[in-house]
Amino acid sequence: MMNTLTLLGTKGGPAIRPGGPNPTSMLLTLSGRRIVIDCGLGVSRGLVEAGMSLKELDLVFITHLHSDHVLELGPLIHTAWTTGLNHKVIVYGPAGTRAVWAGFLASLAYDIETRIADEGRPDLAGLVEIIEYGPGEVLTDQDLTVTALRVDHPPVTDCFALKFVGSGKTIVFSADTAPFPPLADFALGADLLVHEAMLPEGLDSIVRRTGNGSRLREHLVASHSFAADAAQIAAQAGVGMLVLNHLIPADDPAFTEAHWRAAVTRVFGGSLVVGRDGLVISL
Template sequence: MPHTLTLLGTKGGPAIRPGGPNPTSMLLTLCGRRMVIDCGLGVSRGLVETGMSLKELDLVFITHLHSDHVLELGPLLHTAWTTGLDHPVTVYGPPGTRAVWTGFLASLAYDIETRIADEGRPDLASLVTVTEYGPGVILQEGDLQVEALRVDHPPVTECFALKFSGAGKSVVFSADTAPFPPLADFARHADILVHEAMLPEGLDSIISRTGNGSRLREHLVASHSFAADAARIAQQAGVAVLVLNHLIPADDPAFTEEHWHAAVRPIFGGDSVVGRDGRVITL
């Protein structure tokens, strides 16, 4: 099984628009495992479009509990179950993830109980284990290791960058974060750093379409990173490839891939990739 990263949803924020990209979700294939990172709206369809059968699902990681990263966690697990999932699945998430899952089970109790009785399905709740994590190594399984680093995403305190290492490769996901210098050490010499990114000149566009005016701008600037910030972290870390993801704005035709590359090129000397739903990157 080749080592690949597939971007399933690449826009920042929970809103979706006609013809535009989906919120955050990714599929990492490493050490013979398929691992889902974040479950924004559209993750189930995105996984199916890669050719993966949802009944093969077994490892899911959530970086934080903003809706554009966790909204489709329950529906993904339920849809995998209705597809034929019959083996254990482990979900790694920050504190509060277990409550998200149990709340989903409660909301779909009628459907789940009916399908167990009427279709002979296994008990969905017993198939899923939620492991809530903090900083440090959160999974060690053979050659595969996953580590977490708390990043700066106010007002969310339980938000974590994740590093996946194995088979001589390493991939780091920044999660949502303001510029965070410790991330450079965390991502040192990674093959791929997937880092969130905004364009300064694109903020007016997203604010005018979404509303909330100055309050939204204040949040975006305090809690997120511009593309140039991501480039600085990547350059300091000495990573091979920088992937810009969780793009703001992601669906404004006034901004093309060249705008993103222009923001990164003067700072980062490695290869850069601009996130697009369905884009596959080979390690």
């Protein structure tokens, strides 16, 4: 099994538009494990299109509980179950993840009970283990180690950057965060840094289309990073490659890859990938 990162959903925020990208989700294949990172709308379809059989679902990590990162957690696991999942899935998420899963089970109780009785499926609740994590070491399993760093994403307190180390590779995901200098130390020397990014000149576009103008703008500026901020972290950390993800705006034709590259290359001279749905990056 090759070590790869597949970007399944690359837009920031929960809204979707015709022909546009999906909210945040990724598939990391590392140390023989298939690891889903965040479960925004479209993750199930994205995994299938990436060639993964959902019944092979193994590990899931949720960085925080905003809907564009967790909305399809329950539906993903349920869909995997209807595809033939019969082994344990472990979900690592911040405080509150257990309640999200319990609420999903309650909402689909009729369907789940009917399928167990009518189709002979195993008990879905018994197949899933939720582990709520905080800062520090999250998982050590043979050749795979996962560490979490609390980042700055107000008003969300429990939002975590994640570092995966395995097969001689280090991959860091910023999660959603305002510019956060400790992230440079956390990602020091990483092979790959996946960092959220906004274009300053694109904010007017996203605010105009989404509505709630001044309040939305205040949130975006206080809680997220511009592409140049991501570049600064990547440069300070000396990472091998910077991948821009959770793009804002991601679906405005007025802004192209050239805009993102121009914002980054002034600060970071290393390898740069501008995220798009379905992109596979070899590690």
